[in-house]
Amino acid sequence: MAIPINSNYNIEEICSTFGIEREDFLRLISGKQEEPSNLKTIIEVIDEFMGTVKKSNKSATTISYYASFLSQFKSFLNEVDPSIDLLGLTEVLFNEFILEKCISRDGGSLSRGSINTYQSIIRELLFFSLIMKYINIDLRPRFEKLTTDILPRYIPDDVASNIIIKSHHTSRPHLNNTIIIFLLGTGCRLSEVTKLRINQFDVLNNLIFIKKSKGYKDRYIPMYPEVKNIVLSYLQRTGIKEWNRNNEKSLFTKGFGEDRPPLSNKYIQRTVKSILKEIQMDQRFSVHSFRHTFAVNCLKIGMRIDILAQVMGHKSIETTRVYTKLLPHDLKNDVMEKFPFPFEKLMQKLIPNGGATNGETN
Structure with missing residues (x-):
């Protein structure tokens, strides 16, 4: 025998509180996900993201740091494949960039702290993409804080x-x-x-x-x-x-x-x-x-x-x-x-x- 459920939740109030559309909330509780129709390339989103960073209350030094890192990352993407979209922004791709393009000021490999800082910028970029509805899933867990050094993956x-x-x-x-x-x-x-x-x-x-x-x-x-x-x-x-x-x-x-x-x-x-x-x-x-x-x-x-x-x-x-x-x-x-x-x-x-x-x- 089915058990009747009496819900006192006000859907409109929930949507207003969390700033989401009613249709998005209904898809969420039903477990359905809609593929984003405006899936953009990583390079396109980097340009938009930097526009918001420049208008933020971050310091000039921080904005310059963001711009320098993302410029290097864009250069790498242009060489590898400029058409890679947001869903292609994976840990493997990021690690390849770190190993291939990034060196410290003394000519050595980057410290774990620097790599974690770069990853935090990538997480911000992905959160921006989520807010703008360029992606419908949170990809930030792909870039957890490093506890060990990045080593290249080679094929046995x-x-x-x-x-x-x-x-x-x-x-x-x-x-x-x-x-x-x-x-x-x-x-x-x-x-x-x-x-x-x-x-x-x-x-x-x-x-x-x-x-x-x-x-x-x-x-x-x-x-x-x-x-x-x-x-x-x-x-x-x-x-x-x-x-x-x-x-x-x-x-x-x-x-x-x-x-x-x-x-x-x-x-x-x-x-x-x-x-x-x-x-x-x-x-x-x-x-x-x-x-x-x-x-x-x-x-x-x-x-x-x-x-x-x-x-x-x-x-x-x-x-x-x-x-x-x-x-x-x-x-x-x-x-x-x-x-x-x-x-x-x-x-x-x-x-x-x-x-x-x-x-x-x-």
């Missing part, structure tokens, strides 16, 4: 091998498999991969030339045999029968032959996220995790940290030193005993069947 060998295997079963198996192996074997940033030209993949000298982008220097990355063979196989399948140092067409593309429009950052992000989601690792890793993985693997095989800093394109060697914290002392000793250990042996371990793939031509 067994997970990396699984990712490579899964790439064979995507809609464009050869293209996606080649990209995954290229990311693992070069440590390139996402924007560097999509901008890469055929003539920068120098098969004669076994070097990959990375042209400077905003804030970075030109650099060369060693071309390991497994990466070289798989990329050359991909080029042949996409209509490039021989490498030519004068060919300035895009290295990676959905096109064929000389019709080679560059891939978008979003394409690679979606492809990687889809694979990671399939193996239930999408909340732990991202495209940038492949870069961290390359760095850790280079340390495992005994690469000198100053050389690794140059290969990675780090402005400060202190940024590179962060990776050494991921290696336990016994592993460090083991690394040095085996030095020099060919990187290609590690790649052979990761790539099943030499990276051979079946399926579409691109």
